[in-house]
Amino acid sequence: MTGICNQLSLLSGVGHLNIRVDYLKSGWQDDMESAEWVEFLRPFSAVQMLEVSGEAQVIPHFALALEGLARGMVMSVLPSLRMLRFMGSRRSASVKRFIARQLSGHPIEVHYG
Amino acid sequence: MINKLSDDILLEIFDLYRIAVVESWDHSWTWHTLVHTCRRWRHIIFASPKRLDLRLLCTYGTPVRRILHCWPPTLPIIINYWDSVEFMHPAPEDEDNIIAALEQADRVSRVEVVLSRSQLVKLVAVMQGPFPSLTYLRLRSVDETAPVLPRGLLGGSASTLRDISLDGIPFPALPRLLLSAHDLVSLRLWRIPDSGYISPQAIITCLSTLVRLEWLAIGFRSPISASHRNRPPTPSTRVILPSLTQFNFQGVSEYLEDLSARIDVPQLEHAGITFLNQLIFDIPQLSLFAHRTNVLRFSTRANMYSGPDGVLFSLYYPGATDPYESFSLRVLSKELDW
Numbered sequence: 042m043t044g045i046c047n048q049l050s051l052l053s054g055v056g057h058l059n060i061r062v063d064y065l066k067s068g069w070q071d072d073m074e075s076a077e078w079v080e081f082l083r084p085f086s087a088v089q090m091l092e093v094s095g096e097a098q099v100i101p102h103f104a105l106a107l108e109g110l111a112r113g114m115v116m117s118v119l120p121s122l123r124m125l126r127f128m129g130s131r132r133s134a135s136v137k138r139f140i141a142r143q144l145s146g147h148p149i150e151v152h153y154g
Numbered sequence: 155m156i157n158k159l160s161d162d163i164l165l166e167i168f169d170l171y172r173i174a175v176v177e178s179w180d181h182s183w184t185w186h187t188l189v190h191t192c193r194r195w196r197h198i199i200f201a202s203p204k205r206l207d208l209r210l211l212c213t214y215g216t217p218v219r220r221i222l223h224c225w226p227p228t229l230p231i232i233i234n235y236w237d238s239v240e241f242m243h244p245a246p247e248d249e250d251n252i253i254a255a256l257e258q259a260d261r262v263s264r265v266e267v268v269l270s271r272s273q274l275v276k277l278v279a280v281m282q283g284p285f286p287s288l289t290y291l292r293l294r295s296v297d298e299t300a301p302v303l304p305r306g307l308l309g310g311s312a313s314t315l316r317d318i319s320l321d322g323i324p325f326p327a328l329p330r331l332l333l334s335a336h337d338l339v340s341l342r343l344w345r346i347p348d349s350g351y352i353s354p355q356a357i358i359t360c361l362s363t364l365v366r367l368e369w370l371a372i373g374f375r376s377p378i379s380a381s382h383r384n385r386p387p388t389p390s391t392r393v394i395l396p397s398l399t400q401f402n403f404q405g406v407s408e409y410l411e412d413l414s415a416r417i418d419v420p421q422l423e424h425a426g427i428t429f430l431n432q433l434i435f436d437i438p439q440l441s442l443f444a445h446r447t448n449v450l451r452f453s454t455r456a457n458m459y460s461g462p463d464g465v466l467f468s469l470y471y472p473g474a475t476d477p478y479e480s481f482s483l484r485v486l487s488k489e490l491d492w
Contacts, residue, residue: 045483046467048441055469057455064462085456095460 052084056121060103062095075106082118089121094128104135126152161198165206168199172206183207186225200226209263210255214244218251222258230287231255236266236294243268243296249276256280264290271297274323284309291315295322302326302349310334318342322375324350332360339397342371344404354412361417362393370395372413373404377430388439394418404428407435414443422447428484435485444481453480463487 046052093103110118125136132153140149159167168188176183185208189196199206209230212218214237233255235244244252244267253276256262262285269277274295285308303325312318312335319342329352332338341364346352357372398419403410407429425447429435453469464487468479
């Protein structure tokens with residue numbers, strides 16, 4: 042899906058992105074490396090609201106992928122983000138560190154629920 | 155009291171009743187109960203068959219051959235053996251009734267049948283000649299292997315058809331039939347078996363004549379049946395489908411690439427795409443196709459869902475919710491159940 046989304050360049054008009062992962066194959070971490078999350082998100086340059094939900098392991102992994110962004114890449118992923126919502130998850134230090142490094146000039150709300 | 159009403163008033167009442175009770179999916183209304191009321195009502199109703207949209211509905215359990223002569227021989231016939239809940243094919247005792255209805259070829263306006271392999275063979279045998287009133291042809295096979303429809307189906311002419319739906323039924327000669335289908339509004343070829351493969355070029359050739367087409371669905375049963383043979387170079391010109399608003403595809407990306415490279419769909423409102431069990435996707439033509447339509451350009455919300463069957467990616471126009479996505483792309487990661 043990452044490869045497909047990267048080829049659909051008109052995704053830059055999307056302002057609200059909802060990701061739900063209900064099923065993970067065994068060894069899924071190998072399938073969806075942190076870099077793949079980043080590549081998946083890259084076409085969504087106008088996303089202001091991002092919701093992530095699903096399997097318990099998904100959100101920590103997703104948060105780690107954001108935290109692991111190299112300094113030069115932080116602004117190239119989700120540069121318009123205003124609100125981040127993690128459904129069914131506890132607070133994440135990784136997310137906090139990602140937000141702290143975002144230099145977009147506007148606040149980003151983070152919700153857990 | 156009711157006898158004091160004039161014929162015109164009664165006709166008006168019958169027509170209002172028809173409008174009130176008719177359901178678009180039901181194809182018919184119970185006018186035959188009214189004609190049994192009295193001779194006068196029967197006369198009024200049969201004097202206005204077009205206004206009252208009188209049609210004979212042949213469906214599960216209807217003793218068509220026995221009752222056909224009881225009704226005016228000019229009434230259009232609807233053959234409907236389509237249980238969309240259970241996809242139940244007709245019982246053996248229905249088969250002769252379907253044949254009896256099809257023998258009235260000039261009168262048959264709709265054929266919608268879920269059928270077994272042997273029933274399809276019998277049905278096709280009586281559909282070799284022209285059906286000059288047929289507007290709707292919808293066939294679904296309940297068997298894994300359906301026989302290939304012959305070239306001479308409908309006498310080779312589909313000039314009155316507005317809707318064709320073949321589900322699990324191979325018809326490789328269909329493009330030739332479609333060349334005469336100038337009024338076609340909906341074309342749905344789904345679960346196309348290996349024996350029914352039609353190349354993108356052949357589809358494009360006939361699509362160029364279908365200027366009224368609003369809905370196009372092409373879906374292959376398996377990656378094997380969709381596997382693409384002899385890929386041609388990308389053309390310099392494209393066919394415009396001026397009326398198409400809905401497009402669905404299921405198969406492999408190579409086939410869709412060749413198709414999307416050759417069409418322009420300026421009015422497209424929804425595109426639903428399913429890729430079957432592929433690991434590598436190269437879709438530059440699909441991306442260009444999307445550029446030429448509105449479905450991606452004006453979509454502001456996206457969902458990505460990963461489940462046991464694969465991944466589904468959906469895009470929505472502002473304010474739209476499920477199931478009204480503008481674009482959906484599903485990547486199946488396991489074999490289909492059929």
